[in-house]
Amino acid sequence: MGLGAGKFVERFDVVVIGAGGMGSAAAYYLAQDGRQVLLVEQFTVGHNRGSSHGGSRIIRHSYVEPEYATLAPHAFALWRQLQAESGVHRLLGDTGGLDFAPPDYPTLLGRMATLDNLGLPYRLYAQDDLARDYPQFRLPSGWVALHQADAGILSATRCVETLAAQAVKRGAVLREKSRVLAVQPDGAGVRVEIDGPAGRQRVLADRAVVAAGPWAGRFLDSLGITAGYAAPLRVTHQQLTYMEVFESARPLFAADRCPLYIGLPMPYFYGFSIWERPGQVKVAREVDGPAIDPDGERSVDANAVAEVEAWADETLVGVIPKAVSTEKCLYTLSPDGHFLIDRHPAHPQILLAAGFSGRGFKFVVTTGRLLADLAGSGPGDYSSPLWREIFRIDRFVTGQAQPSVDTANL
């Protein structure tokens, strides 16, 4: 690897690869557990080339799969803890949330059934009631809206920056503009090759956590776990738009009056109250485009922007349905839509967290905590309350993989 003979080799308890949401959270909880942590990021914390940047992400309980619905209360609790401990305001905003759909739409019925089973509260709005309480929305005839008070907005970039800063405060070493070239087992530990501002460097550690987001596929390939264990991850380009709200309608789109919303039928549309930009709302549509290279250039899909504008024109009362700006982001889709969070099947000292399939941000904190739990326990120990069998990396060989039936990721 071009390392000079006798060059100083650093040692850590754990090396975390990637300081997006998942890696920053893992570093934070590992440092909290008293581990000596190195957090390595190829760009800088808060950069906008991956998946965890921007002003807003949805957090909610309403999922068809109980695995996620039961994880959500843990996520809310950990986000609130982080907010209190860091003193950073508006990491989490409690706006409530609305899911729009025809009354017999399977994802809607599935979400209601799961919320009923778990005793999580919600209210189903018929159109007239919705128009009275939330006149800023106009739904297609006959549609209903599932309202959850326990839903809100996470200020994504601010959350990641806070997690990384809190990790450093607790003793983690953060190395930015440093690309991990290879992670390899080295006896019971790991050897990590890094290319950074100081040149090439080799680090030894007891454990490695690979949280490389859209770049994770390369690590899965090089660690030999793509064939058989996990079919390839698919990275897709997503985009979102900002639109102006008429001055007179701004009170209705304020965070204390306007829940976040998801139109469930595919392709799903979603959006937020005024939050990160004064006088503007973020509105988006999922783009199911081709697989892309995360290092490639990405251009704006004008047709998809036009569709969001048409949808906003029909649905949002008081929003000027014209995109004033767009932003880009990447999804990393797993073959069944569920997360991959597990130990490497052959090298349990290497932990993997990938394939968050457009729905991972709310679970950044539970994933970070789970990774710290897995890193601190033995290979067969899955006793963490945050562990779910659907995260297993060997589910594709054991035939346990069940595609997600919840249509809207987020």
Ligand SMILES: Cc1cc2nc3c(=O)[nH]c(=O)nc-3n(C[C@H](O)[C@H](O)[C@H](O)COP(=O)(O)OP(=O)(O)OC[C@H]3O[C@@H](n4cnc5c(N)ncnc54)[C@H](O)[C@@H]3O)c2cc1C
């Ligand atoms: C438009 C959009 C909307 C979304 N909305 C929601 C939502 O409303 N609710 C929700 O819960 N989720 C949502 N998500 C999904 C969520 O944001 C992601 O699941 C989550 O951010 C993934 O985080 P990550 O840490 O896995 O990836 P990333 O944030 O991309 O982090 C991976 C990091 O690893 C670094 N890295 C990669 N390779 C290397 C290397 N070799 N060396 C060093 N560093 C490396 C990268 O630079 C990057 O910083 C949305 C995603 C998008 C794109």
